[in-house]
Amino acid sequence: MMIMNDLKYAIRLLSKKPGFTILTTLVMATGIGLSVFLFSFLNSLIFKPLPFENGDSLIQISASQNGVWKVGTLNLHDYYEIRTNLKNLAEFGSYKNVSLNVSGRDGARRYSAVAAEPNIFQLTRTKPLVGREFTTADDQVGAENVVVIGYDVWQNQFSGDPKVTDQSLRINGESHRIIGVMPEGYFFPISAEMWVPMREDATRITRGAGGNVFGLAHLQNGVSLSDVNGELAVIMQRLEERYPKTNNGIGAYVSPIPQLAVEDGAPVVRSMQFVVFLILVLASINVGNLLFSRAIERGKETAIRVALGAPRSRLISQMLWESVIICTLGGIIGFLVMIWGLEVTEKTLISFTIDRPPFWQTFGIDSYTITLSILFVISAIIFTGVLPAWKNSGSDFNAVLRDGTRGALGKKAGKLNRRLVISEIFVSMTVLIAAAVMLVANFRATNADYGADPKNILTAQVLLIESKYDTPDKQTQFVKTLESSLQNNAGIGDVMISSALPGVVTATPTMALEGKEYTKDNGYPRANYIITTPGSLEKLGVELKDGRYFNSSDDGLDKKSVIVTDSFVAHHFPNESAIGKRVRVVELDGDEPNWLTIIGVVKHTIQGSPIEEPGKTPSVFRPFSQAPRGQMTVAMKIKTDVEDVTRTLRQTLASIDSELPAFNVELYDETISRLTAPMLFGAVLFLIFGTAAAILASSGIYGVMSNTISQKTQEIGVKRALGAVEERITKEFLMAGFNQFLWGGVPGLIIGCAMGFAMSQMFGMGSADLLFIAIGLVIVIGGVVMLASYIPTKRALLMEPSAALRYE
Amino acid sequence: MSNSLIKLENIKKVFYTEEVETHSLSDITFTINKGEYVSISGPSGCGKSTLLSVLGLLDTATEGKYILAGQDVSNISKSERAKIRNKEIGFVFQSFNLISDLDVEENVELPLTYRADLTKDQRKQMVKDALEKVDMSHRAKHFPSQLSGGQQQRVAVARAIAGKPSIILADEPTGNLDTKNAEAVMQLLDKLNAEGATICMVTHDPRSALRTGRKIDILDGRIVADKTTATKKAEGTFTPAAKSALIEEPSI
DSSP, X not given: XXXXXXXXXXXXXXXXXXXXXXXXXXXXXXXXXXXXXXXXXXXXIIISOOSSTTGGGEXXXXXXXXXXXXXXXXXXXXXXHHHHHOOSEEEEEEEEEEEEEEEETXXXXXXXXXXXXTTHHHHTTOOOSEEOOOOGGGGSTTSOOEEEEOHHHHHHHHTTOTTGGGOEEEETTEEEEEEEEOOTTOOTTTTOSEEEEOOOOTTTSOTTTOOEEEEEEEEOTTOOHHHHHHHHHHHHHHHHHHOHHHHTTEEEEEEEGGXXXXXXXXXXXXXXXXXXXXXXXXXXXXXXXXXXXXHHHTHHHHHHHHHTTOOHHHHHHHHHHHHHHHHHHHHHHHHHHHHHHHHHHHHHHHTTOSSOOOTTOOOSOOHHHHHHHHHHHHHHHIIIIIHHHHHHHTSOXXXXXXXXXXXXXXXXXXXXXXXXXHHHHHHHHHHHHHHHHHHHHHHHHHTOOOXXXXXXXXXXEEEOOXXXXXXXXXXXXXXXXXXXXXXXXXXXXXXXXXXXXXXXOOOOOBEEEXXXXXXXXXXXXXXXXXXXXXXXXXXXXXXXXXXXXXXXXXXSTTOOEEEEEHHHHHHHSTTSOOTTOEEEEGGGOOSSOOOEEEEEEEOOOOOSOXXXXXXXXXXXXXXXXXXXXXXXXXXXXXXXXXXXHHXXXXXXXXXXXXXXXXXXXXXXXXXXXXXXXXXXXXXXHHHHHHHHHHHHHHHHHHHXXXXXXXXXXXXXXXXXXXXXXXXXXXXXXXXXXXXHHHHHHHHHHHHHHHHHHHHHHHHTOOHHHHHHHHHHHHHHHHHHHHHHHHHHHHHHHHSOHHHHHTOO | OOOEEEEXXXXXXXXXOSSOEEEEEEEEEEEEETTOEEEEEOSTTSSHHHHHHHHTTSSOOSEEEEEETTEEOTTOOHHHHHHHHHHXXXXXXXXXXXXXXXXXXXXXXXXXXXXXXXXXXXXXXXXHHHHHHTTOGGGTTOOGGGSOXXXXXXXXXXXXXXXXXXEEEEESTTTTSOHHHHHXXXXXXXXXXXXXXXXXXXXXXXXXXXXXXXXXXXXXXEEEEEEEHHHHHHXXXXXXXXXXXXXXXXXX
16 A cells, blocks of 8 residues: 555656656666667577577587687698597587589579588487488498488478478489478578588598588587687697698687677677666666756655654655656666667668578567566666665755755765766766777778779679589689670670679688798788689779789689789888789698799778778789689679679570579679678667767766756855855866766776777777777767866856855 | 945845746845944844845845945946955855865865965964864864754854954854854854954844844835844833843843
8 A cells, every 4th residue: 555655656756747757768768778689689699599409508619810710610630630639528510511503494503501420410409300310321422412401492492292302402413312301490500401411531531632611519518618718729739830831820719609600709799788788877877866866856855754754664665666667667668669679680680691691590579688678677776766765765854854954965965976977977988988989990891992893793603513613624614604605795794703702701821922931930921812814803993003904814724923902012012012023822832832923913802891800801813714713703794784684694604504503693782781781780789879878978977967066056155155256166166077077087988998999909990099089088078077067057156146045 | 434334325126036026125224334243133034134145245236335345336246246255254154054075174264265365374374263263173174064053153153254354244143053052153253243343143033133232123125223232222122022032131
């Protein structure tokens, strides 16, 4: 009954001041909504265990480079060394991503697939829906070709035929018997639609002939990831000493598969979580302060209640109900907006990949999100309600009743307010530096110059069937035929063929420069190694800086010419011309060094994310005919329309080889947009967080300081009565504000810069950028603090001293 | 040479709100001479505190002329008013109005810090003298919250006299105090007046009013009586409360 009375009273008080109620509710909705959104988003993206039995212990072993976690494959022999020597992992398995060309009556189609060791399904504790999983017999060289297909392939290609295991698929020009169908939604490890045996055994092949794989395993009970990574570091160090030529700078690390998406961006993820948590703290401080001010305003009323015998618990309960209502309402609004945000996010993330997104990424309400929301609402209630209620209910009410002055209560309130302001300044400085670093980095990435003009170009990928195109001559001949056939078509302008277009991540083998000695400590540098047909760079708009582009004189396996980017020159030949200098690709050398002469220098092209290492890595281009390969990207200038060019490409490919599909067909600028989409998404996300933080921080600082100064109106009156001139009082309050700015701002600046520095290292931002951000924010937050001191002081000074003395 | 310290001529104070025009003071004219001990009395809302605010340059009159220490202060700027308040006027408020964040010494020093012509040593000496006068030296490092009401008011008096002002304006100085503490504060003011200080005190308390040399009665914003307390006693024009206070008046 008492509780109902208190609740009714709180509702009455809140409805009497609708502006206050709406403002505080929206502030809490912002704080709770944003923080739950980001925690839920990150949980679904990277922290949620894979949806299998023991999914939380399933990890992937990947290669790192110079200590940088980069999702790279391990040399097969290195993987075997790890498997033999690593004690803290169990149930090893390995796989590699492959593209399968599947041909049938209606043409050829490419599927994302995985070539794996036979235990891949056992690792995920998942049985096929139809048929069987792999056996060790399937993995033997010379065994019958078999394939396990995904649920969607089964439904789309075989209409869910239960006797599908009696049928075969023609994959990469060879017949494969279907032995099983995996359950719906199974795309392990990321987005695979088919699985084939890997059939690579390190014990039967030499080190140089081995392929590259990702390792899989389960963590032993009680073993942490850092334990395993420590053990791995020792093993990889040993391998580096044994094989300095191939393993220089190569390490390995384990990580749950979803967390691989962030590579070594864990500090950024933690920073993001910290930032949104601080936004929630900011919102709570603001609402707490507003409620505390109201409690002070009602000090006399509270004093009367005490005089009438109200126990302290009742007073706290009464004051607490306002927080409960505001935080719960804010929580509900924030939760609803967050659900909408997650839906939008899911749709946005689908556009990041041309294939399907990772199978575990489902965004929406789950038990984690609900639990977190409830937890945040309860924390907000405690933060905004309990502390001010406790503090206010314990004041000297006798003094309040006796003379009506603020007395001891005013002093306590003043102290609390000062602490609130300092906390707000500290939190806002930290949050805004972190948010600004991420915002600037992401916006820069979005607007980066990839080095090519992507307008009006259609791109597609082609993967030659290994068994058919098993010699360099056959591969070169195919490319020449394709290029001339496409070029002769009226709907297509320029044709460019390359292993990777600017913007797309590519392999970075080790390089050596003639005349330079490489020791273990000064390892071989790496560069993007891109194979391209003569004329492609020019047609793509990659600007020539020195020398010449490739031409027909560079054609032939016996020719040895390369073009490098100006970033390569700046790094390796500062202050001299690179033309005529020689480099070699260490990993591709045979018994003798294969020196390649630099014949041209082009502008830097970004191969991968511009905010990460690959984007800054210099590139080396080589003519296709000198180093042919089976995988290529075909880029065509569109003269007619996209459909026409796509149709022409497919027909041309079919006329050359009916088993070759064109896949990942899309406009080049769409490729670039897709590549920059995560950064744009990050930029928008941080723009929202940054704006919310800035508004909450500014309004909070202003609110608390204004409140503090308002509570000092009487003191201002006293000082004026004693003869203080307005300038003196204004200066005094500005100094007090500045003092609080120093107390909160300096630690905030230190922690914010530390976080910002860690993030700027990740994003490749210079110290000057961080300094600029820090100075900018010192000016902005300092300005807010000074304004928050100046305006209320000026307002109080507008009163006659006599009025200020009587101010309640 | 004129002995008058304060001269008010036809002072009016009107408060304007959206709908109402309130005449708080009307045609107030009187003079206070140096060394005088004046009380201003009247019922609640009669305008005595407004009058004290005008006298103390805490508020401006709507009309009329105010001469303080020979200077016309009716239409001076805010900063000039502040300077005059600082040098010429000492305030004692009903609710003490000490700054809770400052200790006793700092509170007393506060008005002196607004003067550019005093060195730190001079200020310290003046604070010491003032605290000695009110017998609060032993509490110099205490904060207001650590003092009783009477002690706080004595500190407020010390703050008022520290800068050696021309006049002390006291607004119900005993209003928040018990009888014993009120008596101590009144004795302090009597002593200061005896030493030559000019004091103008607003009070409800007939006993306090009787201790002054002159009593101005205000009703509805107008002066209804302005007589020496000796004359009043002789005329017997005291209210019943004042009469009873007179009978019980303790010997000072």
